[in-house]
Amino acid sequence: MAIHGFYIKVNGIKIYCETNNGPDDGNVIICLHTAGRENRQYHDMMEILQDKYKMISFDMPAHGKSWPLPGNKVINNYVDYGKFVWSVIEELGVKDPIVIGCSMGGNIVYHIAQEYPVKAICSMQGADYTPTINEDILELLNHPYVNPQHSHLEFSECLIGKATTQERKDFILWGVLSEIGITKQGDLTQYNGFDVRDKMDQIKCPVLVVHGLDDKIATGEMAEQTISRLTNCENLVYKPIPDYGHFILVENPELVSEYLDEFIRTL
Amino acid sequence: MNLYEKILELKEKINGEEAELFKEFYYGKFFSGDITLSEEQETVTLTFHKGTCIDVVKGIPNTGVDIGVSGSKDDWDKFVTHKSLSVATNKGNSNNLTTLGGAIRFRQNFNVVAQLIRVYASIR
Numbered sequence: 153m154a155i156h157g158f159y160i161k162v163n164g165i166k167i168y169c170e171t172n173n174g175p176d177d178g179n180v181i182i183c184l185h186t187a188g189r190e191n192r193q194y195h196d197m198m199e200i201l202q203d204k205y206k207m208i209s210f211d212m213p214a215h216g217k218s219w220p221l222p223g224n225k226v227i228n229n230y231v232d233y234g235k236f237v238w239s240v241i242e243e244l245g246v247k248d249p250i251v252i253g254c255s256m257g258g259n260i261v262y263h264i265a266q267e268y269p270v271k272a273i274c275s276m277q278g279a280d281y282t283p284t285i286n287e288d289i290l291e292l293l294n295h296p297y298v299n300p301q302h303s304h305l306e307f308s309e310c311l312i313g314k315a316t317t318q319e320r321k322d323f324i325l326w327g328v329l330s331e332i333g334i335t336k337q338g339d340l341t342q343y344n345g346f347d348v349r350d351k352m353d354q355i356k357c358p359v360l361v362v363h364g365l366d367d368k369i370a371t372g373e374m375a376e377q378t379i380s381r382l383t384n385c386e387n388l389v390y391k392p393i394p395d396y397g398h399f400i401l402v403e404n405p406e407l408v409s410e411y412l413d414e415f416i417r418t419l
Numbered sequence: 420m421n422l423y424e425k426i427l428e429l430k431e432k433i434n435g436e437e438a439e440l441f442k443e444f445y446y447g448k449f450f451s452g453d454i455t456l457s458e459e460q461e462t463v464t465l466t467f468h469k470g471t472c473i474d475v476v477k478g479i480p481n482t483g484v485d486i487g488v489s490g491s492k493d494d495w496d497k498f499v500t501h502k503s504l505s506v507a508t509n510k511g512n513s514n515n516l517t518t519l520g521g522a523i524r525f526r527q528n529f530n531v532v533a534q535l536i537r538v539y540a541s542i543r
Contacts, residue, residue: 284511292526302446303526306533310503368506 154202155195157217162236162243167210168217169244172198174206179271179416182241182249183209184257186277186399187339188331190216193254196405197412204413210240214335226338230346234263241268250416253278254401255370256339259346262378265359266351272419274360274412276400277367279374280352280381285344293337300333313366313397316404324399352381359385360415362408364396389415422461423477429539430465430472437538442470445534452528453480454535455487455519458495465535486520486528488536499540504533 157170170191181201183194191209198207213227213236214220227233237260241249248271253261258278265273292298308328312321359382363375372392382388391411396403420428433441442448447470455464464487466474490498490507497514498507507516516536518525525532 282511284509286508286510288522289526292523295523295526297523298526303529305445306503306530307505310501310505368501368503369509369511 155198160240160243162239165213165221166219167213167240167243169208169210169240170194170198171206171208172202174202174204176206178248179205179419180246180249181205181207181412181416182237182244182246182251183207184237184251184253184260185209185211185215186255186257187343188215188336189327190218190330192216193327193399193402197401197409200405200409201413205416208244208246212236214332214338220335224334226335228338228341230260230263230342230348233260233342234267237264238268250274250419252276252412255398256343256346258370259343259348262352262355263346263348265355265357266348270357272358272360272416273355274362274415275378276362276408277364277370277375277398278361278378279370280347280349280378282343282346282370282374284369285340287344290337290340290344293340294333300336301329301331304328304331304336308399311367311369311398313364313395313400313403315366315395316397316399320399320402324402349381352378353383355382355385357385358387358415358419359389360412361388361390362393362400362411363391364393364398364400364403366395366397370398387418389418422456422458422463423475425539425542426456426463426465426475428542429535430475432538432542433465433535434472437534438470441531441534441538445530447531447534450528450531452524453482453485453487454532455479455484455489456536456539457487457489457519459492462489470531484519486518486525486532488516488532489519490514490516495540495543498536499543502537502540504529504536 211218252274254276258275261273
């Protein structure tokens, strides 16, 4: 296994990163995890693509093995989230990154492409407008009487596609059992308030959209509505995947890696 | 078959072939209390003790609603297509079910209700 971990300091916060030590040929893929989770979601993709691309994933503040913001605070809005992602990329010294993300990360890549100089983006299970989470659920994600790992189990379970193997389902549900309530609350608050529709026509870089269609919360219709607003990007590729769901990068990393490789070879 | 008769069948399943999954994976073994299910004008309440259904009564118990779910026929028809309480209560979706009871109590036992009505969907 080529993956190894390391820490960098970003805005005074210790951030945990992993890389597959892929070739230094100019293409560097920056990987953003889903809400409440961490960068282990990319292990399979990083291994599949290790001979082709250098990939770096990292845990956002308060996720996985990264430290939280001072005072044990979390980021809860997409503007600050995007700023922090870009600060990580700058600290890593990566120029013209290809930024990929899933779910919340699949949303954020659109914001990043609007505001920062990326080479290309890949949005998995992303959309430009996601007002989907009920406010009472958000509030109770960080409540002394409610266990977020247990109360939120069915939420992740329902998002997994019917064709996903049991081993991969288990890893996804282990992700729920590992979540931190305040972190998940911040992420889903951000997800619920995510709306970058008015700037979608400003995205000019190449865009790959990968969407597992067996996802009843971030639906294929939401992805298609988002794509319809990408009116000025130089190359748009849409790859819908039937029978797989919201955690597409974990559920079917083989197919996502194939699509990503095809896309990058056109850049 | 009316709702009461269907829920009697649900009781048999949740105490029988579905018991282990319900009690262990969905934490039903920690649940004692009432779950009220309502469709259109029919309401039935199941009473549980540590994950075992010990009683089924028509309507709402004299002690009031503990937790539960209600919906129209269309709402329940939609639920049967995906069988997920998270999907059925997500504000981005249509034909959602309505949750009954206190928000904290409901959220504490979300998995239990979700699995109970998933089994209900299989016999509805």
